[in-house]
Amino acid sequence: MRLGAFLYPTGYHVAAWRHPDVPAGAGVDIAHYTELARTAERGRLDFVFLPDSSAMRGDDTAELSRTAIRYVAQFEPLTLLGALAAVTERIGLTATVSATYNEPYHSARMLASLDHISRGRAGWNLVTSQNPYEAYNFGLREHPEHDARYTRAQEFAKVVKGLWDTWSDDAWVRDKGAGLFFDPDGVRPLDHRGEHFSVRGPLNMPRSPQGHPVTLQAGSSDVGRDLAAATADVVFTAQHSREQALTFTQDVRARAKKLGRDPESVQVLAGVFPFVGRTRAEAEERVERLQDLIDPLVGIGLLSSELGHVDLSDCDLDGPLPEIPVSNSGRSRRDLLVRMAAEENLTVRQLYRRVAGSRGHRQVVGTPESVADDLADWFTSGAVDGFIVMPPYLPGGLDDFVDLVVPELRRRGLFRSEYTGTTLRDHLGLARPGR
Numbered sequence: 001m002r003l004g005a006f007l008y009p010t011g012y013h014v015a016a017w018r019h020p021d022v023p024a025g026a027g028v029d030i031a032h033y034t035e036l037a038r039t040a041e042r043g044r045l046d047f048v049f050l051p052d053s054s055a056m057r058g059d060d061t062a063e064l065s066r067t068a069i070r071y072v073a074q075f076e077p078l079t080l081l082g083a084l085a086a087v088t089e090r091i092g093l094t095a096t097v098s099a100t101y102n103e104p105y106h107s108a109r110m111l112a113s114l115d116h117i118s119r120g121r122a123g124w125n126l127v128t129s130q131n132p133y134e135a136y137n138f139g140l141r142e143h144p145e146h147d148a149r150y151t152r153a154q155e156f157a158k159v160v161k162g163l164w165d166t167w168s169d170d171a172w173v174r175d176k177g178a179g180l181f182f183d184p185d186g187v188r189p190l191d192h193r194g195e196h197f198s199v200r201g202p203l204n205m206p207r208s209p210q211g212h213p214v215t216l217q218a219g220s221s222d223v224g225r226d227l228a229a230a231t232a233d234v235v236f237t238a239q240h241s242r243e244q245a246l247t248f249t250q251d252v253r254a255r256a257k258k259l260g261r262d263p264e265s266v267q268v269l270a271g272v273f274p275f276v277g278r279t280r281a282e283a284e285e286r287v288e289r290l291q292d293l294i295d296p297l298v299g300i301g302l303l304s305s306e307l308g309h310v311d312l313s314d315c316d317l318d319g320p321l322p323e324i325p326v327s328n329s330g331r332s333r334r335d336l337l338v339r340m341a342a343e344e345n346l347t348v349r350q351l352y353r354r355v356a357g358s359r360g361h362r363q364v365v366g367t368p369e370s371v372a373d374d375l376a377d378w379f380t381s382g383a384v385d386g387f388i389v390m391p392p393y394l395p396g397g398l399d400d401f402v403d404l405v406v407p408e409l410r411r412r413g414l415f416r417s418e419y420t421g422t423t424l425r426d427h428l429g430l431a432r433p434g435r
């Protein structure tokens with residue numbers, strides 16, 4: 001089973017920063033992140049993952065001032081991963097990189113640097129940017145259109161990977177006697193000319209330990225799945241039933257096969273938002289404790305953004321969800337929530353309580369045994385290859401997962417006790433692309 005730890009600074013739950021055991025200044029505290037990365041490594045997890053956005057998610061400062069999870073205060077993630085590489089040895093180090101608001105040369109160079117610094121533990125989550133507020137920081141009046149962002153992302157990935165391939169593995173002879181630093185036959189330019197990018201290359205950086213840092217992807221729409229099928233080693237997804245997860249996995253793999261890839265080389269990790277307690281009652285108490293800390297202003301703001309930034313300010317909180325138009329932001333999340341509200345007859349308030357906590361991901365509540373049983377069931381049925389674990393609050397939620405759930409998974413023979421390799425590709429069982 002593959003396991004990654006999803007690290008929002010104070011935890012995934014929207015009210016986590018108000019929890020008495022959570023350091024409220026976590027987002028800019030290197031000691032906090034060091035502790036989290038070391039905990040994940042102690043659990044022998046595959047990787048830590050840092051989500052990202054280059055803007056606060058929203059412009060209502062009254063609402064934003066009451067939450068810590070909407071990118072209001074956290075480190076730039078690749079910079080942070082460089083620091084974490086120095087205080088860990090084996091854990092994979094991954095973060096979001098936006099194809100919409102970066103240049104591929106910069107990204108290829110930063111990721112190859114991180115791969116060298118960490119000795120082969122780097123990975124990137126290639127996103128098209130969910131947060132429309134990023135546009136205003138990059139000279140645009142709005143996000144480029146949804147599918148156009150994915151077209152750019154396809155080309156972005158091609159250029160990044162092409163740049164990583166501009167040097168052969170053995171180009172760097174560094175022969176002092178002969179006075180030859182690198183073998184000129186080991187380098188080639190990229191000479192890419194496309195719709196969005198014109199990049200000559202080569203990269204001014206030796207080929208990195210993994211050849212290609214690991215590519216993660218999280219799009220779920222039709223074009224999102226096409227991007228995953230074309231580019232990803234690991235796909236993140238939000239799924240609520242084992243059957244839907246299996247359908248998703250089969251679909252992404254079929255798309256990869258059509259493109260000539262080995263379908264089994266694409267690994268699917270479903271989001272899971274776990275509350276663990278010594279008893280079920282204790283786990284439920286932990287949920288309620290956080291739910292009661294949700295500010296209504298924040299709850300409604302979050303629901304609105306998950307639905308594609310629709311205006312919900314006039315709606316009746318205790319009535320049904322009004323008609324929600326399709327927007328230019330992420331689509332799969334909107335569809336999931338609209339379906340959930342209809343199927344379970346939820347009021348707007350009930351939906352925001354549901355959403356504000358888990359934000360569309362699957363909440364699992366129980367004892368270490370029952371949480372492990374649940375994960376084992378999804379895994380052994382072939383629905384997913386593993387999970388991207390979103391601890392509700394930090395550092396306690398990650399400690400609980402590593403100290404209570406991981407040993408249960410080991411007892412079932414489903415998770416490693418020791419790392420067998422040194423790179424993130426080794427952990428994930430992925431071949432290293434050579435050149």
Ligand SMILES: Cc1cc2nc3c(=O)[nH]c(=O)nc-3n(C[C@H](O)[C@H](O)[C@H](O)COP(=O)(O)O)c2cc1C
Nearest residue numbers: 051052096129130218219220221224236330331332
């Ligand atoms: C586990 C997970 C992590 C994600 N992390 C980010 C992120 O850090 N930044 C971002 O802009 N979008 C992130 N997303 C959102 C996706 O990139 C994508 O926008 C979303 O799934 C909607 O995709 P779609 O428009 O193809 O349906 C994440 C999604 C998932 C499931």
